[in-house]
Amino acid sequence: MSYDFDLVVIGSGPAGQKAAVQGAKAGKKVAIVERDKVLGGACVHRGTIPSKTLRENALRVKNMRANAALANFQLAEDTEMVTLINRLDQVLLAHDQYMRKQIDRNNITRIHGRAKFIDSHTLEIARVRDADYCIKAQNIIIATGSFPRKPDNIAVDHEYIFDSDSVLSMLYLPRSLTVLGGGVIASEYASIFQALGVKVTMIDKYPRPLGFLDQDLTDKFVHAFESMGGTWLGEHNVVSAEFDGLAGVITRCDNGLEIKSEKLLCAAGRIANVKDLAIENAGLSLSDRGLIPVDNNLRTSVANIFAAGDVIGPPSLASTSMEQGRRATCNAIGIIMGRIASTIPSGIYAIPELSAVGLTEQQARDKHGEVIVGKANFEEIARGQISDIQDGMLKLICAPDGKELLGVSIVGEGATELIHIGQMALLSQSPVDIFVESIFNFPTLAEAYRVAALSVIGQREQRGKG
Amino acid sequence: MSDQALSDAANTVAGQLQHKIDQRQLDVPMLPEVASKVVTLSQDPESDAAKLAQLIQSDQALAGHVMHIANSAAYTPNASLVSLQQAITRLGMNLISDIALAASISAKMFKAPGYESHINYIWRHALATALWGKEIARVCRRNVEATFLCGLLHSIGRPVTIQCLLELAKKNDTELTEQDMQLLEEKYHTPVGIAVAQRWQMPQIVCESIEFFHAYENANLAREQTTMINGGAAFATHLLKPEVLGAAALGELPVLADLNLYDDEIATLMDKKDDIKSTMEAMLGR
Numbered sequence: 002m003s004y005d006f007d008l009v010v011i012g013s014g015p016a017g018q019k020a021a022v023q024g025a026k027a028g029k030k031v032a033i034v035e036r037d038k039v040l041g042g043a044c045v046h047r048g049t050i051p052s053k054t055l056r057e058n059a060l061r062v063k064n065m066r067a068n069a070a071l072a073n074f075q076l077a078e079d080t081e082m083v084t085l086i087n088r089l090d091q092v093l094l095a096h097d098q099y100m101r102k103q104i105d106r107n108n109i110t111r112i113h114g115r116a117k118f119i120d121s122h123t124l125e126i127a128r129v130r131d132a133d134y135c136i137k138a139q140n141i142i143i144a145t146g147s148f149p150r151k152p153d154n155i156a157v158d159h160e161y162i163f164d165s166d167s168v169l170s171m172l173y174l175p176r177s178l179t180v181l182g183g184g185v186i187a188s189e190y191a192s193i194f195q196a197l198g199v200k201v202t203m204i205d206k207y208p209r210p211l212g213f214l215d216q217d218l219t220d221k222f223v224h225a226f227e228s229m230g231g232t233w234l235g236e237h238n239v240v241s242a243e244f245d246g247l248a249g250v251i252t253r254c255d256n257g258l259e260i261k262s263e264k265l266l267c268a269a270g271r272i273a274n275v276k277d278l279a280i281e282n283a284g285l286s287l288s289d290r291g292l293i294p295v296d297n298n299l300r301t302s303v304a305n306i307f308a309a310g311d312v313i314g315p316p317s318l319a320s321t322s323m324e325q326g327r328r329a330t331c332n333a334i335g336i337i338m339g340r341i342a343s344t345i346p347s348g349i350y351a352i353p354e355l356s357a358v359g360l361t362e363q364q365a366r367d368k369h370g371e372v373i374v375g376k377a378n379f380e381e382i383a384r385g386q387i388s389d390i391q392d393g394m395l396k397l398i399c400a401p402d403g404k405e406l407l408g409v410s411i412v413g414e415g416a417t418e419l420i421h422i423g424q425m426a427l428l429s430q431s432p433v434d435i436f437v438e439s440i441f442n443f444p445t446l447a448e449a450y451r452v453a454a455l456s457v458i459g460q461r462e463q464r465g466k467g
Numbered sequence: 468m469s470d471q472a473l474s475d476a477a478n479t480v481a482g483q484l485q486h487k488i489d490q491r492q493l494d495v496p497m498l499p500e501v502a503s504k505v506v507t508l509s510q511d512p513e514s515d516a517a518k519l520a521q522l523i524q525s526d527q528a529l530a531g532h533v534m535h536i537a538n539s540a541a542y543t544p545n546a547s548l549v550s551l552q553q554a555i556t557r558l559g560m561n562l563i564s565d566i567a568l569a570a571s572i573s574a575k576m577f578k579a580p581g582y583e584s585h586i587n588y589i590w591r592h593a594l595a596t597a598l599w600g601k602e603i604a605r606v607c608r609r610n611v612e613a614t615f616l617c618g619l620l621h622s623i624g625r626p627v628t629i630q631c632l633l634e635l636a637k638k639n640d641t642e643l644t645e646q647d648m649q650l651l652e653e654k655y656h657t658p659v660g661i662a663v664a665q666r667w668q669m670p671q672i673v674c675e676s677i678e679f680f681h682a683y684e685n686a687n688l689a690r691e692q693t694t695m696i697n698g699g700a701a702f703a704t705h706l707l708k709p710e711v712l713g714a715a716a717l718g719e720l721p722v723l724a725d726l727n728l729y730d731d732e733i734a735t736l737m738d739k740k741d742d743i744k745s746t747m748e749a750m751l752g753r
Contacts (some may be wrong), residue, residue: 038727047608115729129724159604160561160611167608172672244559 009138014042016310016326017144025107147271147311182268183210348417359408375456383444403461477647502571539749600699624660
């Protein structure tokens, strides 16, 4: 069979883009299909980058409020969202240009259209301007990402009730916002909007948000969120949420509680974006969880089709998706690779940030028993005091011998950057003592590593004496 | 400099109109007080339904009109609404604001003898544009809130231009041909529209969507909004004059491609045709 391309990648988000570039660099004839006019997928245009841009301004607003003695600052009540995401156009333009250049430089064929499987090697491309046509590829990588899950009892209309793809299209900053969910997206938006002065109520069926992290970390997050004026309602089952026909949204819980807010964000998870792909034509089907199942090599049940990124499910991090995309291509074209790193850091860009790498304390206890945990609260660190970083904590989780590092968890501003020090220690299998034997800049938040390590060593010595 | 396609009389009138625009001396019709207050109220985060009901009740004709529309089949099939407060509760403050705006700023505001039906069409088209714009915004997951106002006012410069041209011609004791009127309406409706929106102190997003309606790719703050309005206007033309813009031609318009609307998404929008038509007729009080 003759093919138009050695490799066709569907989707230009973090996974698709890296998959295509890897294929081209290996000398293959590659095409990337994107349904939007712009490259980058939801990560660049609807999620990660826009929300981080908003977050930067939310932090500025929060800091200006906190420093009222320096500047008598008050955000106007009718602040337009566009002023709060003011640099987004420049950020997106720069990103788009960079990606276009990279794709052109590597001679990757860019196809603006919507792909649909005809069979396992053939894709039909629907286009907005011209007639549809078909392409044939030896290997295909599905990197179409995800879109927001829409529960039956929530009437998302993108006017009063938004999902995580449309929430930033609000024209004005609302006075109040209900956030349904307790995951990463819900926690990020809830804390960002609260920092901007919106009255936020966050509701979830679980007792605490971000349940995959240790409780002491999420306690700090909830404390910080409530200190800003937010309300966390755990263990609440939402029965319905609808526009009240007047000027806002009513959210009803099964215990009779009713919450009124001007707008609502439904952040009830994301599902694989395969609705236009007709994957059944290629012999593929979704798992019970609505994801494309893959093996350790990111290969689907059809030999020449691979999948990477959100479409295969957790951890659904842009960082991981990029590596999955690259690996999917390598596996497809026969470049031998080692196993994907298991020490993937997770970064949650809430206010404050949270980040973790390796095992959590709970996971370590389940696996190793009496582990030793050293903590450093940011208020005990000079830089934490200077920068007025409240609710910050760094935690080192060590094996029962008190030497082997198993994981690092951090909550507080700078967590997503700080985590990489711990990640490198984990990857190089350094003993916890490295944080004491190394000299850190003073004053820095990184000094917290030293304080937490000293705590571990102290406990280790106590345990040795016992 | 004179325009070759225009009659001498039209060139004189055009010069005078341009002068009025340049000197900011355009005779802009007064925004009905109640419409101005509706815009202010709908943008005031402190406003509530009671204030809106009170405002609409202050204009007896408008209150009657709003109740008539609210009780029409498009909104309340069993015609059970008895009070404005109840209508606002049932239909929502934003929708009642839209109805009140569409009712208070209307074709009747303009005095243009001989051009009543043309202005009537412009107004029906603007209302349809506003309604289609909202649906496009929903499909594109862009802002839905401001689209109605932008759509409703995107062609406000047209009737004002016609009225000004007729007044100037009368003052010059001359007459303009139908061709003159058409050419001048095309030439001046955008600057006149901007002047009207500015005089009426409309939000920046409305002013920009008027300014860049025909070249939405040049819009800055309101690029998405303006593109959606332009697309909405195309759907409106198809709805009102399918003989001018058929379904196939509509689907081929560059603006729909610029909105990145695929064939199935256009088909989904087309399914809303009957709903939009009945909503529009209801809003016009028919």
